[in-house]
Structures are given as structure tokens and as C-alpha cells.
Amino acid sequence: MQFKFSQYQYQTDAADAVCDVFDGQPLQDGVSYIRDTGIRKPASQVLNPAQDTFDIPELRPVQEMLGHFDADDDTGYRNADLLLDGERLLANIKNVQRRQNLTESPRLYTDPAGAVELDVEMETGTGKTFVYTKTMFELNRRYGWSKFIVVVPSIAIREGVAKSLDMTGDYFYTSGRDGNEGYGKKLHSFIYDSSNLNRLDEFAQSSDIQVMVINMQAFNTSMKENGRSKDARIIFSERDDFGSRRPIDVISATHPIMILDEPQKMGGRATQAGIRLFKPLFTLNYSATHKTKHDLVYALDALDAYNQRLVKRIEVKGFELNNMRGTDGYLYLQDVIVSKNRAPQARIEYKKLSSAGKVVTTSGLFDEGDDVYTASGGLEAYHDGWRIAPDGIVPDGLEPGRTGYVRFMNGETLGKGRIMNDGSEADMRRVQIRETILSHLHKEEHLWARGIKCLSLFFIDEVAKYRRYDDDGEPLNGEYADMFEQEYDRCVHDFVENRLDDGSGYLDWLRTTHGRYVHKGYFSIDKHGHSIDSKVKRGSEDSDDISAYDLILKNKERLLSFDEPTRFIFSHSALREGWDNPNVFQICTLKHSDNEVGKRQEVGRGLRLCVNREGVRQDRNLLSDADFLDVNLLTVIASESYERFAESLQKDIETNLRERPIVINDAFFVKTCVPADKLGPEYAGLGDVSFSKDEARDIVYALTVDRLIDRDGKLTDKYKEERFGKDAVELLPEPSRKKVPAIRLVLDSVVEGTTKVLIGNALKRKVHGNPLNANWQKKEFQELWRRINHKYAYTVSFNDDELVKNAVKAIDERLVVSKLSYTVTRGIQKENASRNELADRTHFHRNDSYTGGLDVDASNGVRYDLLGEIAQAATITRRCAARILKSIRPDRFLMFRDNPEQFIARVGRLIVQEKANMVVDHICYDRIEGGYDSSIFTKGGNNRDEAEGYQASKCVQDWVFPDGRIESDFAKDLDNAAEVAVYAKLPRGFQIPTPVGNYAPDWAVAFRDDSGLKHLFFVAETKGTMDSFELRGIEDSKIACAKRLFNQLDLAGGTRYEQATTYQTLLDEVKALQ
Template sequence: MHFQFAQYQYQTDATNAVCDVFDGQSKQEETSYIRDQGHWTRGDQSTLTVAAKDDGFGYRNAPIELPPSVLLENMQRIQKKQALKVSPSLYRHPLGAVSLDVEMETGTGKTFVYTKTIFELNRRYGWNKFIVVVPSIAIREGVYSSFETTSDYFYMSGKDGHEGYKKQLKYFVYSSSNLTQLDTFAQSPDISVMIINMQAFNTSMKEGGRSKESRIIYSERDEFGSRRRIDVISATHPIIILDEPQKMGGKATQEGIRRFNPLFTLHYSATHREKHDLVYSLDALDAYNQRLVKRIEVKGFELHNMRGTDGYLYLQDIVISKNKPPRARIEFKALAGSGIVTKRVRSFEEGESIYEASGELEAYHDDWRIAPDGIVPDTDHELGYVRFLNGTVLRKGQILNDGAETDMRRVQIRETILSHLQKEEHLWERGIKCLSLFFIDEVAKYRRYDEEGEAIKGEYARIFEEEYDRCVQWFLDGRLDDGHGYVDWLRTTWGRSVHQGYFSIDKHGHAIDSKLKRGSDESDDTDAYNLILRDKERLLSFDEPTRFIFSHSALREGWDNPNVFQICTLKHSNNEISKRQEVGRGLRICVNRDGVRQDVNVLGESLVQQVNLLTVIASESYERFSEDLQKDMRSELRDRQMRITDGFFTKVTIHPEQLGTQYMGGEDVTFDAGESHLIYMLLYKFDYIDSDGNITDRYKETGLSEVFVEELPQELQKKAPAIGVALKSVVEDRLINYVGDGLKKKISLNRLNENFGKKEFIELWNRINHKYTYTVNFDDDELVDKAIGDINDNLVVAELSYSVTKGTQKELLTGEDLALGAHFKRSANSTYRQRIDIDATNGVKYDLLGEVAQAAVITRACAARILSGIRADKFSMFRNNPEQFIAQVSRCIIRQKATMIVEHIIYTRADGSYDSTIFTNVPPQDEIKGMQVTKCIQDWIFPDSDGEGRFAKKLETEGDVVVYAKLPRGFRIPTPVGNYAPDWAIAFKEGTSIRHLFFVAETKGSMDTLDLKGVEKGKIECAKTLFNDLKLAGDVHYGRVATYEDLLSIAKADK
């Protein structure tokens, strides 16, 4: 298996953000100079053959021709385009002409992006000397490996437009013992990249230092032609790329870089500690919302020590069956006949005693009998629990009465295996290898050695094999293979053959604990990292039996395998490792057996983060872990202006637990379009938001007033607490719903039931399961006319303005005031707004035609016709706010283009059809999000909204409905504005007043077409064309409905 690479817009944006800073710089290829060849004796020449035989020329980066003022203008234009804080001046730094920051979330491919940037800087400007400085051996080896694996891609197709650069990097890792590499670096006209890690860098670059490395780089060496290495490097004026600069310390690194005489410096990180000029940002919130990383769920556990006893209990599950009362599956300690205490798992019913089951162990003597009605299954909003006669409550996933680490680790290992099996079955069907990763802090717990030096299993290895075989047995109990082969294959696996350890190795070939770098929790073991990187692709192959990996926690940075779906840290949690670090190794989007990234382009919006779901098996409670993780993320988000829009609240779902304990057991709170509009207008009326939708200081100081709540309609007043939580999430920039609870009960198998075989559904399914293609024809003249009309009627561009706020220092200041930023106090009426009556372009040159053409995906000629045809007063708005003018004009063109495409579309049937597996080939989903149903072709449905839930309930109770299906996202109708998946397929009873017995429905919160976005409206119109106008599915009718009553009205109508 080899990784397949593709182009993504965010990578292009990040590359252009850097390269465009130098817009206007001329291209100077292979800038040569007379290189210092040194002074050689005959005996010395043999040590450096290349230098002795060359022609004396070297190649270096051409100088930057642009004055600082132009660099600043270019940078400010980029920052405005990226909606970043605009730098008032260039960051003054001794590390070259500019110091630029690129912020990219972990797992989104920083190395790939700066590799592309190297090629692009060379293509545009001819620069060809680069030095990549990294903080650790792990990252150094990862960068080297990345250069290797992406070499062919960039040569053949890595440039935008799917063309290659037709060049390859000449890269090497700096070594103080290899003189030839440095001379080749200076001498080569190719794109040359030196990789150096911080330790080697700081050791070597300290002039006057006592280390051998510093003496070598600063001294004139006979074997180097009496030259200093630092002079050979600095003569090339390299471009410096700092990977994770926040981990590199301060002055020593900065001083060393200065001695390289860099042309300029680039900083790439997810968390910049020292800020320079930021030109691109893709933080945790961006990456998550753009579906560029996995979603996270957490399985958390708590230990509770009971007074006076050490009896161990763990509630694994609560089993519900149709004909039996609920049973609790509990693990406990029991006395065997031999007198040995072991752990057992069995199912208990109400009234049964742990004391009796344990062989009368004294630890369970005190009323450890399950109380009547004491087994409570999961509810929509709470995990199930067991209550004993002594009053103790044991919740699902909870451990009682045993603080022993071994017990905790066994539970973690078991839950990791169960999560793996549950997820693996569905990934298997998609050709995706599922991996689980355990981090441990002591190799002996996994592998030990006897007196003869033979390897024997450590404690964790033994536990794993026991638990794996037991979990597989539970998982397969009563299961038959469903035709995909997974179940039959799983029966052939055993715990002893599915796990492997990756550790540092000593001279005897024995696994040993990785030595930590001084002041760090990382190792500098090159061999261990090389082993991990060497096996990266092999581990993704289904031919490789290893699916569970144990590795030392100090080697964490070396693991970035995209198919890690479970991470379990079998060590004490500590403050040295942030929660983001713990999950960071599993955030990358997975690949299938062909090396193809399973991203939003492949899986679609709805499936990408169901498939790409990272489960973290924590050694602490879910609440604590998720709170700490989100705190880590919030602290590193960039400043952003989150705005309240007219439709903001339609996208909000507030869970009862977010509202407080008094709301537990209630339903999720959502808002329809009408409610969202009303809330938006009232927020503006009460000065809680400004005209741009920004939350005002008044709201931040007072929150929602009683008068505001009283002005809401009675039904909305009940939702006022949820409105407050939603607004608070904007103020605090919280990552709502980023982390899920992995312990919630899952529906793993949602098989087709007997309803699928009903003749009514078979007739309906045979009509709609076809696949289609479409063609569209329209001319530019029509688009030009409609776009001009739209722009003239609707274009609004806000004028630039500024606000002045007056504040005065308090008469007395405290340290707390300074820490809180409260040492200035605003006086009343201190803020006022003024219009800026100047040319907003500020002398910056815009390629207006090019930017409009690119944004609207039209030709420059078409853009020119549209812009030249709009009214003069509309065109003059460009002067007021160029960026907004370009964005709004482009939106008008796109809106008209989408409308025209829908008006001119023609569908035809394609080869092939959907089979029934699209209903069942979906990942496990949380039971609390589902509904058990009887008329559907499956036993469970998972509504996407409260409105869908209400609709489904009506389908269940209405006698006219014979059978229905909730259509999966895999059922797609192609449209020019994206694939479309309808919500429902419904078959009605014959012999009633219903004219359209077969119906495909889309449920929306409102029937008003004005509430639909342009793209959504376009997709729905295409579906109407396919079903109702062209009748390609026979007598199946299509409609958009908000309620069952809407459905009935359309189904009874003549048309």
C-alpha cells in the first residue's frame, strides 16, 4: 500500500499566503557566485572529492528586490483576504527580510504544505536554498520520510492544476561528521534542503562553545579546505523554515539562525508561542468545521474507593432483551475452589447477590445485593446504573472499591478492544484498516526478558491477549457472517497474533525504556523512530495481522499513522502532557487499502466524521478529560469575530446537560427559521448585537435581561436559557459537540427487517434505486444579463468605518487588575463611530477581473462583461470596501449561475443501481440519538433534527402509511451544486384518497422557499425535475414538506 496524494484548497491557500508576500519579485534562476573552495593540500583533497573537482561556482538565493513598504502592502492584502488581524508594520527581526507565521492544526499536513511552498517559491522566484529546523529527532525523521514519500507526487502532479513541478528536492540531515553534504548544498543548482534538529543546531551553533560540534562549524578545518562551515552555509542566504518553533527554546536557537544569514524565516505550528506576522491560520475550530481532522469521542472512567472494603466491581453493560427483565453485566472478584481469588464476569438480575456469587468473599458481605427495580437501563440523557441494597449506585463504565492500577489498566485495555471491534466491522466493509494505539511508560509491563535473554510477555501483553479473546467471543456470540466476510475472518484471529510493540532497542536487541531528552517527555532514539516510520504503510495493509500497537509514551511524536482510531494511555495522567498532545497522534483523516484519503470529498459531509471518529480511552472521567481538552483548544484558538446571523439559531442544538441539572431528562432544544429570525431582531433591538452581528459589550456585561425574555413569545420564553447558552458559546468560542461520550450505548447492527420484503416497498425501491447522470446547457449571454440585474438590485457593500473608545486608568491599580486587563476604565458614552471617507484600496493593486472570475468560477471575459454592465453607483462601491465588493459580486453571480443550471438540467439513467447494503453499511451510532420504530424497513432510525423525529412519529401512527425508509446519505442524486440525498421513501395504502402512493420526501423546518439557501433550493429543484417532471422513477412523486400534514396534502393533490 502506498499513500495517494491529492490537492486541497486549504493547502493551496496556505502556500499562496506565503508566496504572495513576495508578489512583484522577479524570478532569478540559479543565481551563482564564486564559492570559497578553500585551500587544499594533495593529501586533503581525497576527503572531499566533489569540492576538489568543481568549477568554483556556487548557487545561492537571489536577494529580495522589494522594499519593505511593498512587502508590507502585500502582506496586509493577504491578511485582509484571510480575515486575520492586519499587521501595522513588518515584524522587525534579525532573521531576514520578513518573519511569517503559518498556523495549522495538528494532523492537517504542515510538512506537506511547506514542502509545496518550497517548490512554489522556487517556481515563482527561483529560490533554491532552504534549511528546515525541527525540535526533535521524531519530527526530523518524519520530515525526512515525508520528503521521500511525496517526491514523486510533487514531480508529477503536485502543482495546482494537476501538473508537476518536474523537479525533486535534494535533501539531507545535517551531521557534523559529514563535510561533503555542506559543500554539495552550496554547490548544487537544484532545490537543496538541509534538515537539522534543535539539539544538533543549538550544540553546533554556539560560537565559542566547548562542544566538538561547535568547534567544527566555527573553526577552519584542514579537511574542509581551511574554511568555516558556517561561512559556506551563510553564503547561500538560505530560507529558514522552523517546524514547531514553540518547542525550540529561545535565544540560542534565534542566535544560531541569525548566523545562517537567512533571506527570510517561516514559522509553522499549531500553537505559536512567539507571534510574528501571521499570514495563514487553520486552527482547531477551522480544521474541525472543515472536516479536515477526525472527530473525537472520549471513554472516561473514575475510581471510587469505598470505606472499609476493597471489593472490586465494574459495571460493563446493562443488557436488555424482549422477553426478560434487564440484566447487569458485572465484573467482580470471586473465590475459586482452589482458594485463589480471580475475576469473573456474569450477568445479574434484580435480587441477586454479589456476595453469594463471589464465593462469600467478606468484601461483599454488606448488602451487596441488587435492589428491587435496581437495574436501570440507559435513558436518552443518562447512562444506566445498578443500585444495591446498601445504597451504593454503580454506573455503567464505573469502577468501585479498587484503586489498584492493574484493574484500571485491564478495564482500559478491554474498552479499547471493544471500541476497536465495534468500529472495525464497518471500516472493514470500506476497505479501511483499523488500528489501536497503546502508550505505556515502562517497557517491562509489555515485554520482559528471562535469565537467558529470551523475551517473555509482560503484564499488559498477558492482559491484552486474555481480554482480546474474551471480547471477540462476546462480540461473535450468536453472530452469523453477513456476506462481507468480517465475522468469519474475526473467528480466525487470536490475541497472541494481533498486537506488536515498538520500542527503543539496546545493543542486545532487547526492548528498553526510551531515554528522555533533558527537560522533555520525548525520546531522541533515532532507530525507534525509523522503525515506526518504516512500518507506517505496512501496518495499513490487511495482509499485516497487527491491529493493536504498544509503544513507549516518549515515542509519541513519532506516531502519525492516519488509521489510528483508538488511543489508550496506560499511564498516570500528568500535567506535562496536554490533552491535545494525547489525542494529536490520532487526528489525521484515515486512508483506505489503496492509500486514498477518506475525506469529505470521498465520503461527503454527513459521513466523513462518522467514519473518521477517534476514540480516546481515558484514565479519568469523561467530564474532566473533555473539559481539559476543550480548555486546551480554546486557549490556542486565534482571535476571531463570530457573528450572529439571521439563521444562526437554526444551526444550534442545546443538550439538557448544558442547561443545568434541573433540565436533565428533557429534550434537546432547537430553533426553526422563524424563531431564529425573531431572536435575531430582538437581540439587535436590545443592542445585544451590532449591525454586523457582533456581540456587543452590553450583552457581555449584563447577559439577557428579564425585559428581553418577557418580549419573547410564550413558547420561546421556555427556550430562553438555551438562547443564553448559545450566545455564551459564541462569546467563549467554545467547541460545542466537538467531543462525544464514548461510553454511550451504540447501535452497531441496524439490520433490514421484514418490512423490507413487503410488496409495497419492493415496488417503491425498484422504482427509485437507479443511478443517474445529467447534462446542462446554457449560454454566457443569459448569465451576464441575470448577474447584472442581480448586482444592480441587491449589491450592498458596507463602508469602512472606525470607532473611538475613551478610557482612563484607575486611580489605584492592583496586580489582579493588570492580570485581568482591567486597569483602564471606560467612561459613559466613550465609544462613537465614524465613516472613513478615503479610498479603501490604500494604493493596493487588485486584479479585480481575476479575483471575481476565480471566486465565481467564470472566465475573465465573462467577468469583464458583467462588471462593465453594472450601474456606476454600484461599481463605485469597490472603492469603499474592495474585499467585500469582490465577495458580494461573486455571490450574486454564483446565485444566478446555480438558478440557471437547475433550469436547464436534463437527467438520464446511468448503468447500475443501489443495493440494499447502503442501509446497513453505516458506522455505529449512539442509541440515545435513535428511535425504535415498527413501520420502517429497519428497527432503528436516527433523525437529524427534532422536526424529523416528529415526522417519523406521525409515519408510525398514521394508518395510511404502509411502510417507509429513512434514506441513508449513500443514496445520492447528482446535481450541479453537489450530491443530494433525500430524507424519506414512503409507500401509502391503496384504496384511499391518496393519489401518489409512492413518495420521496425532503423534510425541512419550514415550507417557505425563502428560508432555503440557494444551494439547498437548487438541489431540491433538481430532484423535482427528476421525479415529477421527467418521471424517471415512474409514478413516484417528490415533495418538500415540514410536517406529515404537508405530505398528505401533496400526496392527495392532482399534481
């Protein structure tokens, strides 16, 4: 099978965008120069002096391939000089940017490699190699330039580029110009090889289009002259075997056009310095995610590519473990963090017992001496020695050749990116494999009739999990291979059972397949022919194993054939970059999800549009929109929850979207904030400047009337000449004129392309401190505070026999301990995407979910002090706990084995509830010495987003930060109520002790003296109904205790306590007391 290439408009647009930058440059074909042929060996040293070229055995294959190379001919051909000056180049760039609806460059990039440095942004999977290949042909056709160097960051990309250049040669020769007519030329490409430098002579001597592909590692990681690597020394040194010439001099004499593929992976400034040593005519950068910005002339980002149907739609299957146990001692070292001002810290993921009795996975920063046992809430699995040892946090590289790690007091070490004690990992990997197979079968059946081969790709981090070898070197299945074959045969049986073939032949064919023959592994190979883990150099995510990529690329077309039985592929995650097969429809990563690989990169290997058995691309030229989305669907089987993966993917996409040109309208100014430090000291009195809707409307009106913006909201040339001048200022209302410096700064930022630091700040303004205001001093509040600002102790007594009886009854009737299960949630991209949806994380919508069970041994050998744990959880004696456990039903006691941590927490909670029910009627409060300082209101209130708060008028602080809609509405109603004099949102530190935990009421409200109400001082509670039956009883008991306390106060002429979900409810209660 061979790929059939098609011409798309975006490919032509991208090539034209680059070529049009040089509009005005004359066509100059074959500019010749006298090239340095080096010091020739005496004839006596030439093995065959009768020939025109050196007869060096090592060069014979190259000489035979090139045919016409003449070592005696010192004629070389270089790229013609660029004759356009900077002013003309900038004008051309701006014309291109306006045509492409891109933000205009205010000036040429100030430090280019060559005369100019251009960026082309193209989403992964849209064929940027094809585009810059077409661009090379176009630059040659229009201007005669013929020397190009493609620089790539890795072996994987290098091999892929070389393969692509080879595959597209015939297409561009015959029809690649416009889909019908070709260029009539061949492109001669080769991979730079420091052991075969004589190929550089052909590069310099030929007048044909010459393309050298080179990976940055062929120089060194920094591409610095005289770098430490062997290859770097070769390219920058005079070589006897190269005529005493420096290879870099031979290359640079041609003034090549440099094309950087994925420049963001090449080391920034050091790479730029290295590129300049080639003396390039100019440089082109191609990437989906440019890190360093130059002059952008074309952009096709993820949003454009998806909406234009140039990549597959993405579906996500996410997994979540339910009812986790804390018995395995799970730990995952996410990172070792090094900072200048403190010792290294470790970010560790671990399990924690929540206050509700559930075991959850969380992560946190740990210092030397910190104990995971303490952080976990006392999970027994972390009890013995899981404290970080002295000097036990070791950063990357501190020990030669070793990544960072953490050492614990028990002697265990945990490496960065590694996991230990994950009791459920094998079960979850089996679930992932099963779900991948199920997705594959459903999709394969659908694609079968269309003649489209369906492939699924598994990435693993250890080859041994897929392939092992016995003592004789014979291959054996690893753990994942066994899992796959078992699950495949089971899934196929269930899929075809009781189903008749629909005439397509798919089900009949599927019945003949066996799990053993449908999967294959692609890995690095050692000298014995054994599959091995791909080696990854520090600081890189990809392997540099050429043999592995060669294997992948050689089999690219074969895998698309129905004659090849392989449909499921296992490969090492370090070889990810090598996979760009268009018919990958399922991607499953059988490893812990980490932050080092972005979600876009994780899905990027499957975004290319698929092809049928004839190699025809299944695009919008062939399919309706509905069929396109149905056929080109990539399913990602994630190793984490759907919500977490989908949110991370959307964030990753949104972060890398190109900047669209700013439209200056009311909304633009409303969402803009100018920080005070941007305005300069002479305007310090203004503070941070933002704009109301009315002010924004007035500014836009002034800009429109003074013709400083056009009907599309773009700044006119008049603005660029006059800026926001006197005429525009006079059109503003007087109050808005004081903000003119900020208006000018905002508009200038549009011209300069720096609005990103201002846009959106208005929505993310911070409340820096929230001090007490004048309302605090009002006599009504001071009187209210005097009445409630006390601390209390309580006494209570109850009968142990009654507690045991009630607790046993509650446990027997209501105890539920959950077994470990998993939930699969499926979600999919909406049919069209918008930037706002990505920013709001609403571009994916959930389709469905279902739950399955996992049968796992829960104990893991952890020993529990069951009596002590329950006594502590319920605040009772060990003796009382023993009486309760001895009396419950045997089947309830056996629930301990299903989930020990949950059993302890829930039994403890049920006992506390029964205790709470008994104590309310017997509790008595006594005032003790001490009160609360006013600073309790301002602790921890700094740097919160304004959007989270409500700016109040009657509160003792300017800002109220409510917990949900009920509290937000309540605060607004208090401000608007004529009866209310002043109120406070009580801080969490204001607490009332109860036998079932401390209680923090929500509000303190003082009514006006002239309101006609008898009771003027109230403490109010606005918490909504608790969802959990376990929490509801305890919370009700706390509220009942608080009510009892304040009722005692009211008997002495004090303060009333009421529950209310709205202000009107509170007012009705107050009036009922008249």
C-alpha cells in the same frame, strides 16, 4: 501499499498566502557567486589525484549519490536578494490577511530573522510538512529561490519530515502544482550530519532545489554560537577535514530561506539568535500553537480543520472509580513548585475522607512538616510517617541528573510524576485495555467492507510492563501484554458468539485470530536487541532515539496492509511524536494522566484522515458528510473521567484558537472593560470603564454615522486617519461623552491587535471587597442585629439504651456499603464546532455510560481502631459504640471488609441521625457571654466575580453572593418587596450550636414599621431539600434546634424563625402569625 496524494484547496491557499507576500519580487533563477572551497590538500595527500574530487573513502557513497558534484568548481548558487522594502512587504501582508480574514498587522514584526518573519498556523494532522514542501516549490517557480533549511525541535519530527520529503517527491514532480500539472523538478533533501560536512558543498554548489533538514539539538539546546555541545562546536569552528572552513559560513553564504517546524518547542529568543547566524533571506514558522507571534499570513486552527472535515472526529471514553477505599495510601506527586518568596512546595494528589463519608481523590499544596494523614481527614493508610521531612521537598535539578522529589518522615521518597500505593491501578489498566479492544472490534467490523485497516495504539511509560526478558535473554510477556492477550481472546469470543457472518467474511476471519499474534511493541533497542525505555532529556517530552523512529517510519505502510497481522501497537510515551499513522482509530494511554502533556497532543497522533488499502485518503471528496464522520472517528480511551478529559481537551483547543478579526457591534462593547490603570492618571476618576447595552448602541450608531466602521463592523481607513474625533463625539448623548477616552482606547486596541486584554473583562469583573453600606445603620436592622447577635450554649440529655436500640435498628435496616466499581462514560464531538461552545465546554456531548465491578482486596493490611473511629465519628463513648457493633446483624458487620472507611463513616452517620432525632425535644439553649463583630460580614468576601453575585438595594452589603437559584430569587424578591425595610445574607461564621453540628441560617429580614405586620424581625432558611437521606435527617435536626432557639427568643418578644423557599412563602407565614 503506497500513499496516494490529493490536492486540497487549503494547501494551495496556505502556499499562496506565503508566496503573495513577495508579490513584486522579480524571478531570478540561479544567482551565482564564488563559493569558498577551502584549503585544498596537496596532490601528494590525495589518494587518487586523477579524479576531479577528493577520493576519500568516507565520501564515496555521497559522491556516487550526487554524481555531478565537482570539488574544483568554485561556482555556488544562492537565493536572490529580496528587493521589496518594508512598506511594500507590509502592504502585501495586509492584502493577504484581508483575503484570509485575519487580523491585520499594524506593522512588520520588529525583530525578524531575515527581511521578514511569517507565521503559518496549521492544526495537527492537516499536513503542514506537505504544505511547506509545496510552498518551497512555489517560491522557486515564482521567484527562483532554491535554498531552504527546515529546522525541527526533535529527532522524531526530523525523521518524519525527511520521510515526507522522500514520499512526496514524485507527486510534486508530476502533479503537485494543481493536482494535474507538476513542477517538473525534483527536490534534493538531506539531513544535516556533523560527521559528513562535505554534503554542504553540494548544498551550496547545486542550482537545483536544495533542502537541508536539521534538528536544533544538532547545534545545542540554545543554538548559541560556540555552544557547549560537540555538534555546536563543529558547525561554528574551522575544520581541517572541511578545508579549514566553518560549516556555518558555507551555509549562510547561500542566504537560505529558514522554515521552522514547531518553533514554540525551540527555546524562544535563543533560537532566534541562532537562526540569524544562518543569514536567512526570511523565515517561515509553521505550527498549530505559535508561542511567539510574528506576521500571521495563514491560519487553519482546530476549529477550521474540524468544521472543514480535514481531521477525524473525536470520541472520548472516560473512566471513573466509584466507592474508592482509603486503604491503599495512594500518593501522586504532581509537581514541585519553586517561588522566590517561600520555600519549595509539593503539589500532591492523595485520597481524602469527605464529610459525607466518601473517599475521594483530591490534590493540595504541602509544605515541609505537613502531614498527609491530617489532610486526608484521618485515613489510617496515611497514619504512619507520611509527614514531609525537614528539607524533604527537593526541586528539579537540585541534585544533579535528578528530577524533583519529596521525602517523608518514614523514609519513603516520591519522585515528580510518580505514583505509589495505587491499589486499583492494575485493575483500571485492564479495563482500559478491554475497552480499547471493544472499541476496536466494533470499528473494525464497520471499516472492513471499506478496505480500511483499523489500528489501535497504546502508550506506556515502562517497557517492562509490556516486554520482559529471562536469564537467557529470551523475550517474555510483561503485565500489559498478558492482560491484552487474555482480554483480546475473551472479547473476540463474546463478540462472535451466536453471530453469523454477514457475507463480508469479517467474523469468520476474526475467529481465526489469536491475541498472541495481533499486537507488537515498538521501542528503543539496546545493543543486545532488547526493548528498553526511551530516554528523555530533561526539559523535553520526546526521546531522541533515531533507531526507534526509524523502526516506526519503516513500518508505516506495512502496518496499513491487511497482510500484516499486527493491529494493536504498544509504544513508549516518549516516542509519541513519531506516530502519525493515519489509520490509528483508538489511542489509549496506560499511565496516570498528567498536566505535562496537553490533551491536544495526546489525541494528535490519531487526527489524520484514514486511507484504504489502496492508499486513498477517505476525505469529503470521496465520502458524504455523514459517512465521513462515521468513518473518520478517533476514540480516545482516557485514564481519567470523561468530564475531566473532555473539559481539559476543550480548554486546550480553545486556548490555542487563532484570533478572529474583531466585529465592532453592540455586543463587542458590552463585553469589554477598560481597567482604570490603562487610562492614565488624568482619567483616574473614571475607575474601571464598562458599557451598558444602551451606551454600546449609542457608540456603534456614532461610529456608523461618521463612517468610522463599515457595514461588516470593521474599522475604515477614515478611522485610521481621524480616530474617534470631534464629529463622532458630538453624536454621543451627553452622559456617554465622559467615557470617550475609554472608547478611543478600545478602538485603538482593535487597530493594534491588543483587544484580548480588554475583551471579556466585563464578564469577569471582580468585587474587590464588599463592605457594609448605609443599610447597616438603619434602625430596623440595628434592632434586629441587637436581638440576634448573641452566642448560645445548649444542654441535652438522652437515654443510652434507647440510642443503642434505635441505632442498631437503623444500621440493620439502612446501612449500605458500596464495593469498588468503575463507570465508563462515552461522549463525542458535536458535528460542528463553535468558539462559544468550546469556551462554555459544551462542544462534546455525552452519549451513554455503564458501570462494571472490580474485585479487589480492600484491607491492604491497614489496622483500624474500629471502636475509637466510630465513637469519634458519632461523638459517643467507646462503650456505647461497642454495644451497638455487638448488636448489629453479622452480615452488616461483614460490610466492613468491603470498604472500611465507608463503613466507619456511614455507621457513624446513622448513629448521629438517631441521636439527632432524640435530642430535639430535650434541648435547651442558654445565652452565654459574647457576640459577633460586624466584621464577620466582610471576612473572605474579597475578589469574587461580579457574575456570581447580585447587586442589591436593601441588603446591608452592596453585593449578595447567593448559593444557587433559590437564594438568588429570594434576594431579588426581598429588594422588590414594599414590606421589607432591610435584610442581610448571614455569613457562614454566624452559627448556632447543635448536638449534630453547628448550623448557619441564611437570612435576617426586618420588615417596615408601617407594613401592618405584627412580627417585624425574622431569621429565614431557604436551603432546598437535601438529596441524600443521610444528610436530610441531620439537617432537619439542625433546623429544628434553630427553630427551638428562636421560639425561645420570641417568647421574650424577640425574633421569629421560618423556613421558606420563596419570599412569598415567608410572607404567607408572617401573615399567618397576625
